[in-house]
Amino acid sequence: MAAGKEIKKKIGSVQTTQKSTRAMQMVAASRMRRTQDRMQEGRPYSQRIEQVIGHLANAAPEYRHVYMTTRGVSRIGYVVVSTDRGLCGGLNVNLFRELIRNLSSRQADGTEADLALIGNKAAQFFRSVGGNIVATMGNI
Incomplete structure (x- = not known):
């Protein structure tokens, strides 16, 4: 009888751990989704910044800043x-x-x-x- 109670107790413990783990996974998935959404929202700005920097770099091709030289x-x-x-x-x-x-x-x-x-x-x-x-x- 004691072995049966111990097994039931272990099963209950495992089920509780599964619930906690599932909850943590859901929270992590939600955070990941939010972060990905923020990244998508910021993408047009980063693309525009790249265009502006590219335009500035091509505006005066003869000018070479010391940090832009290859060494x-x-x-x-x-x-x-x-x-x-x-x-x-x-x-x-x-x-x-x-x-x-x-x-x-x-x-x-x-x-x-x-x-x-x-x-x-x-x-x-x-x-x-x-x-x-x-x-x-x-x-x-």
Whole structure:
């Protein structure tokens, strides 16, 4: 009899967790929809800004600002935004894997890389792996 009660209790617990999870999914979907709607509303403005900048750039093609000239890349900087804690699936792992891959390809080209790290997980990871860390920020 006691085993039956325990099983019923577990089933009830799982059902409660399912309800909570479903509610969180609905809230996340609603937020995502709202964000996508905002992005769509802002798209005409960004397209118009691109047109204006393109028009300005073509207005005086002989003028070259110092920031618009092409030059060799000898040093690059990365701003890495990670989490302070776990419970985020493979977010940090995938981020760090991609960054390490990118860093190694840049270092093969002879380019120096600086890292500005946001989040405790990034700071912890790159202290153990190594890298030129110029700034860290955590517990945000």
